[in-house]
Amino acid sequence: xxxxxxxxxxxxxxxxxxxxxxxxxxxxxxxxxxxxxxxxxxxxxxxxxxxxxxxxxxxxxxxxxxxxxxxxxxxxxxxxxxxxxxxxxxxxxxxxxxxxxxxxxxxxxxxxxxxxxxxxxxxxxxxxxxxxxxxxxxxxxxxxxxxxxxxxxxxxxxxxxxxxxxxxxxxxxxxxxxxxxxxxxxxxxxxxxxxxxxxxxxxxxxxxxxxxxxxxxxxxxxxxxxxxxxxxxxxxxxxxxxxxxxxxxxxxxxxxxxxxxxxxxxxxxxxxxxxxxxxxxxxxxxxxxxxxxxxxxxxxxxxxxxxxxxxxxxxxxxxxxxxxxxxxxxxxxxx
Ligand code: TTP
Ligand code: MN
Ligand code: MN
Ligand code: MN
Numbered sequence: 001x002x003x004x005x006x007x008x009x010x011x012x013x014x015x016x017x018x019x020x021x022x023x024x025x026x027x028x029x030x031x032x033x034x035x036x037x038x039x040x041x042x043x044x045x046x047x048x049x050x051x052x053x054x055x056x057x058x059x060x061x062x063x064x065x066x067x068x069x070x071x072x073x074x075x076x077x078x079x080x081x082x083x084x085x086x087x088x089x090x091x092x093x094x095x096x097x098x099x100x101x102x103x104x105x106x107x108x109x110x111x112x113x114x115x116x117x118x119x120x121x122x123x124x125x126x127x128x129x130x131x132x133x134x135x136x137x138x139x140x141x142x143x144x145x146x147x148x149x150x151x152x153x154x155x156x157x158x159x160x161x162x163x164x165x166x167x168x169x170x171x172x173x174x175x176x177x178x179x180x181x182x183x184x185x186x187x188x189x190x191x192x193x194x195x196x197x198x199x200x201x202x203x204x205x206x207x208x209x210x211x212x213x214x215x216x217x218x219x220x221x222x223x224x225x226x227x228x229x230x231x232x233x234x235x236x237x238x239x240x241x242x243x244x245x246x247x248x249x250x251x252x253x254x255x256x257x258x259x260x261x262x263x264x265x266x267x268x269x270x271x272x273x274x275x276x277x278x279x280x281x282x283x284x285x286x287x288x289x290x291x292x293x294x295x296x297x298x299x300x301x302x303x304x305x306x307x308x309x310x311x312x313x314x315x316x317x318x319x320x321x322x323x324x325x326x327x328x329x330x331x332x333x334x335x
Contacts, residue, residue: 009071009072009073009074009075009076010063010064010072010073010075010076011075012059012062012063012076012077013077014077014078015284015287015288015292016055016058016062016280016281016284016335017281017284017285017288017325017328017333018288018325018326019058019062019328019335020062020328020332021058021061021062021281021332021333021334021335022331022332022334023197023198023199023331023334025061026063026064026065026066027060027061027063027066027067029090030057030060030067030086030087030090031057031060031061032099033086033090033095033096033099034053034054034056034057034060034083034086034087034099035053035054035057036099036102036103037053037086037096037098037099037102038050038051038053038054038057040102040108040111041053042122043108043111043112043115043122043125044111044122044126045122045123045126049082051280051283052078052080052082052083053082053083054280055078055280056078056079056080056083057083058078058280058335059076059077059078059079060087061334061335062335067087067091068091069091070084070087070088070091073087085098086098086099106134107129109134110125110129110133110134110135111125111126111129113134113135113136114128114129114133114135114139116157116160116161117136117139117150117153117154117157118149118150118152118153118156118160118236118257119146119147119148119149119150119152119153120150120153128142128144136154136157139154140154148236149236149238152235152236156235156255159254159255159256160255160256160257162254163201163202163203164201164202164203164204164205164256164257165200165201166195166199166200166201168205168254168256169191169195169202169205172205172256172258173189173191173205173207175228175231175233176189176207176224176228176258176260177189179224179227179228179231179233180209180220180224182227183220183223183224183226183227184211184216184217184220184223186211186212186213186216187209187210187211187216187217187220188209188210188211188212189207189208189209190207190208190209190210190272191205191206191207192206192207192208192261192272192275192276192277193205193206193259193275193276193277194206194277194278196276196330197276197277197278197330197331197333197334198330198331198334199334203257204256204257204258204259205256205257205258205259206258206259206261206275207258207259207260207261208261208262208263208268208271208272208275209224209260209261209262209263210262210263210264210265210268210271211265212265213265214264214265214266215264217262217263217264217265218264220262221260221262224260224262225237225260235255261275261299263300266312267299267300267301268314269313269314269315269316269318269319270297270298270299270300270301270302270313270319271299271300272316273285273299273316273319274297274298274299274300275299276330276333277333278333278334278335280335281328281333281334281335284335285297285323285325286298288323288325289302289323292324293323293324294306295311295322295323297319297323302319302322302323
């Protein structure tokens with residue numbers, strides 16, 4: 001006796017950088033739960049577990065319609081036992097008990113509040129929690145020494161935790177553009193990060209600055225920062241010398257986090273690709289390059305480990321071509 005069943009299964013390539021993922025998500029209930037568990041793992045410095053949940057969520061985001069049964073998931077990549085348990089729980093019971101209990105836990109709530117302070121990472125938050133500090137008031141009363149970033153972060157806590165809208169981003173773009181062309185005529189500024197991917201809100205605004213003549217961009221970052229400061233736009237700045245990157249808060253009607261990246265024109269395409277995100281898309285591109293092509297990709301260059309040469313590119317399209325990947329436009333990198 002034979003029995004036959006026909007099920008429609010989804011087919012999805014295994015690297016997120018091989019897939020087109022728009023902002024339209026048909027499985028938000030599932031991916032929200034997995035994202036919460038990923039965030040909890042990341043905040044607990046369990047990076048591997050975090051990535052596993054992120055990859056699972058990314059596969060579900062790429063599906064063309066809502067998942068209704070576990071059988072539809074057969075053959076899909078990146079769905080580990082743990083993620084499958086979470087999905088099953090939601091499909092059967094409407095919610096994930098693990099995600100719900102995590103969300104309610106004192107530890108998760110404290111980690112969220114404390115890492116919500118600009119300048120506070122998972123390590124610092126964990127140390128404070130072990131010392132019994134679970135919230136902002138307890139932190140202030142504890143007499144802990146805060147560095148300058150954290151002081152600014154605490155002072156502007158509400159502003160910095162309020163999402164930045166596209167309208168905010170447009171206003172800030174104009175200001176940064178003015179700064180850039182004032183200090184170096186001919187310099188060019190590009191919106192990167194989530195807003196380049198078409199997101200309507202974000203936690204900050206990201207810009208990439210370059211000049212068409214190689215070398216003219218040298219020393220540009222401190223000049224842009226000084227200009228912003230002289231105009232009264234700067235609240236706090238942190239510059240990492242070697243990465244030529246600056247994070248600053250700008251006082252407008254509210255404080256907003258801004259990331260500035262300066263790149264020489266020869267590296268522009270790599271910086272553009274490397275800073276457009278999403279974070280998982282970037283991670284997957286580098287994993288693809290390393291594991292499938294024996295190449296090393298960074299936001300500065302692409303190195304072919306076999307031929308032992310740097311591969312040049314003047315556009316994102318060329319980099320995808322070097323990697324043997326179909327070009328995915330920014331709006332479809334929302335993994
Ligand atoms: P974010 O601003 O953190 O992320 P986002 O813009 O995608 O999301 P949001 O809307 O919440 O701001 O980072 C922008 C991109 O920069 C991100 O997709 C990955 C990349 N990136 C880093 O975040 N850090 C790095 O050190 C490098 C090299 C790249
Ligand atoms: Mn951003
Ligand atoms: Mn950023
Ligand atoms: Mn690896």
